[in-house]
Amino acid sequence: MVMKFKHITFKGGIHPPYRKESTAEVPLGFGVKPDTVTLPMSLHIGAQCTPIVKKGDQVFLGQRIGEPNGFVSVPVHASVSGKVMVVEERPHPNGDRVMAVVIESDGSDTVDPSIKPYGSLEAMNADAIKKMVLNAGIVGLGGATFPTHVKLTVPPDKKVDCVILNGAECEPYLTADHHLMLAYPEKVVMGLKIAMKAVGVQKGFIGVEDNKADAIEALVKAIGNDNSMEVYSLVTKYPQGAEKQLITAVTGREVPSGGLPADAGVVVLNVGTAAQIAESMATGMPLYKRLLTCTGDAIKNPRTLEIRIGVALQSVIDQCGGVTKDPGKVIMGGPMMGIAQFTTDVPVIKATSGILCITKETAEIAHPSNCIRCGKCVTVCPISLQPLYLAQYSQRNKWEKCEAINAMDCIECGSCSYICPAKIMLVSSIRVAKREIIAQRRKGN
Amino acid sequence: MNELNLTVSSSPHIRAKHSTASIMQNVIIALLPALAVAGYVFGVWALALVAICIIASVVTEAVIQKLLKKPVTINDWSAVVTGVLLAFNLPVNAPWWIAVIGSVFAIAIVKHCFGGLGQNFINPALAARAFLLASWPGHMTSTAYIPLSDTVTTATPLALLKAGDLANMPSTFDLFTGINITGCIGEVSALALLLGGLYLIYKGIISWRIPIIYIVTVGIFALLVGQDPVVHIFSGGLMLGAFFMATDYASSPVTVRGQIAFAVGCGLLTMIIRLYGGYPEGVSYAILLMNVATPLIERFTRERVYGVSKKKKEVKA
Numbered sequence: 001m002v003m004k005f006k007h008i009t010f011k012g013g014i015h016p017p018y019r020k021e022s023t024a025e026v027p028l029g030f031g032v033k034p035d036t037v038t039l040p041m042s043l044h045i046g047a048q049c050t051p052i053v054k055k056g057d058q059v060f061l062g063q064r065i066g067e068p069n070g071f072v073s074v075p076v077h078a079s080v081s082g083k084v085m086v087v088e089e090r091p092h093p094n095g096d097r098v099m100a101v102v103i104e105s106d107g108s109d110t111v112d113p114s115i116k117p118y119g120s121l122e123a124m125n126a127d128a129i130k131k132m133v134l135n136a137g138i139v140g141l142g143g144a145t146f147p148t149h150v151k152l153t154v155p156p157d158k159k160v161d162c163v164i165l166n167g168a169e170c171e172p173y174l175t176a177d178h179h180l181m182l183a184y185p186e187k188v189v190m191g192l193k194i195a196m197k198a199v200g201v202q203k204g205f206i207g208v209e210d211n212k213a214d215a216i217e218a219l220v221k222a223i224g225n226d227n228s229m230e231v232y233s234l235v236t237k238y239p240q241g242a243e244k245q246l247i248t249a250v251t252g253r254e255v256p257s258g259g260l261p262a263d264a265g266v267v268v269l270n271v272g273t274a275a276q277i278a279e280s281m282a283t284g285m286p287l288y289k290r291l292l293t294c295t296g297d298a299i300k301n302p303r304t305l306e307i308r309i310g311v312a313l314q315s316v317i318d319q320c321g322g323v324t325k326d327p328g329k330v331i332m333g334g335p336m337m338g339i340a341q342f343t344t345d346v347p348v349i350k351a352t353s354g355i356l357c358i359t360k361e362t363a364e365i366a367h368p369s370n371c372i373r374c375g376k377c378v379t380v381c382p383i384s385l386q387p388l389y390l391a392q393y394s395q396r397n398k399w400e401k402c403e404a405i406n407a408m409d410c411i412e413c414g415s416c417s418y419i420c421p422a423k424i425m426l427v428s429s430i431r432v433a434k435r436e437i438i439a440q441r442r443k444g445n
Numbered sequence: 446m447n448e449l450n451l452t453v454s455s456s457p458h459i460r461a462k463h464s465t466a467s468i469m470q471n472v473i474i475a476l477l478p479a480l481a482v483a484g485y486v487f488g489v490w491a492l493a494l495v496a497i498c499i500i501a502s503v504v505t506e507a508v509i510q511k512l513l514k515k516p517v518t519i520n521d522w523s524a525v526v527t528g529v530l531l532a533f534n535l536p537v538n539a540p541w542w543i544a545v546i547g548s549v550f551a552i553a554i555v556k557h558c559f560g561g562l563g564q565n566f567i568n569p570a571l572a573a574r575a576f577l578l579a580s581w582p583g584h585m586t587s588t589a590y591i592p593l594s595d596t597v598t599t600a601t602p603l604a605l606l607k608a609g610d611l612a613n614m615p616s617t618f619d620l621f622t623g624i625n626i627t628g629c630i631g632e633v634s635a636l637a638l639l640l641g642g643l644y645l646i647y648k649g650i651i652s653w654r655i656p657i658i659y660i661v662t663v664g665i666f667a668l669l670v671g672q673d674p675v676v677h678i679f680s681g682g683l684m685l686g687a688f689f690m691a692t693d694y695a696s697s698p699v700t701v702r703g704q705i706a707f708a709v710g711c712g713l714l715t716m717i718i719r720l721y722g723g724y725p726e727g728v729s730y731a732i733l734l735m736n737v738a739t740p741l742i743e744r745f746t747r748e749r750v751y752g753v754s755k756k757k758k759e760v761k762a
Contacts, residue, residue: 329453340452341451
């Protein structure tokens, strides 16, 4: 039996208040059956889907309603059975308006008759697994929503020797992965096995922050005597769950600048993604629901829930008792990297790991003042950048200088902005610089 | 649709509690023990000088920011810190106008001519001290020092050391506590300054690197040339300089290796000036010189960025 408890981590990082207790200790909840769902044709990173249903169509639960475009794209599935109300542009949590299929549920949840379990892992080869993952619409559930079948398809020139599951969940407030690992440890482990087979490697790791000792225990138990998998206990520190930081903590390797995890010999998946792979293989069902944490000091009954994709944020908030006071900010995701919403009338998408409602007081951020060069941003940067200079150059539109001091290596974790005593929007300035650099590179080509 | 009035801003949505003002306030808390010793050793006029410097610094900052039509930021406490540090670098017999001119110079010239908070390339209080020392040496040097036990001016320990007058050298205990020592208002008590410095390190406001490496460098240098390291470490402005001046954010490097190089440089220059220079004391000029070298040091001590490595570290796998 292998249960290695290495106490490992990365350089830099911060210790924000975690505020996970209020939802970690509440039992996992299950969302009510929705009346309607809004399914944007962009539930993932990559090309948008084309809707293949029209107003008035009857659809089954799990039926494909959006056809992927290109390799880096996955299909969209109906998360209820019922009637298509409308196909039109709707607000998307990323701030855009995106073509979406709105379905009114008939309440029966009649499953698409073509859906069948895939059978055993032994019966499937790597290509069959990847095809299954694509057809099930599986994307990275940590929040990046990168299509998983692309990750599992390692380019022939790269040599990958292990799959790492990310169970760090370093974002404050969120406990969705924690609940998932506690409730379905065997699915997580099974998903890892499937991913290992798809990638063709003999070694799998699961990295979990040490503030989730119960989850580590559950996973170790689920692995049992299988020597091919190990659970690593990671130091609780933000951004421990950032892909590069996790890889370095677990393997000691670094992802080369501009490279992918595969360049470090690794494929990284979120624990939720792995559990979904196992679920889809066992049932044949696509990804149509996920765990998310609805929390924050403006939420009456914060908790982690299983919610279908396409349910409005407002409906989830209502299922958690609604808001206690006027929320100043509603964030999709965690407080460090989540996206602030201008309306709660947007749907839960595959990236929605959390809905955070915070009061005006909590949301208030003081105006930026002069940089005092305290160097704290340099100390906390997990990539060893110098955020203070990147931000200075960015504010003066000196994009070449930003590029010269490695702006493109920024992982946008926000640790610099968090720690800055002068409240300077460091990571925002760096993001602007990155966008400009990319735009100029395109122009150059 | 709903009527919520939501703020939309870029992440992160939470921030650490500390602020520029809280950092500056902590520096002032850290300076309180030395201030108490100053009041005890030098009497009320020492405290009055501190008050004059604080008022002059804050007023200068407010006036300049008003004139430049910039937001007035005196509530960030940084001018107060500069005022206290400048006063700590004055001898107790300094007249009030020296304190005022020094404060105006520190804030107006050194700080705001270069862009205000965080932009000064040298430490304002030290630059003002150097300016005063050059302009009114009579008011700024040993003739102006009066210790508690005496009403006659006496030489500082380092001046005694320089003159080879070891017979009148104070005891190590006196040097450490600063009780019977003469010198600038804030520099006499190594103990009080050490307490304040350790408080700042404990609070995470300064890193241990600059002060500790600075002090150790001075100690090792003294040992190598056969002098008493204890005298060199506990006397003069070393404790004040190492913990409160060399660690000035604006004028010291932000990189780890840069801070080490900076501290070693400060230590070497301090000892070279003390032993071979014209002045008995070298801390302020050592720090000022290293301040000027800071941008250069930073350029050569940038840390290796993650993933941008020597090819060796890459995985062969």
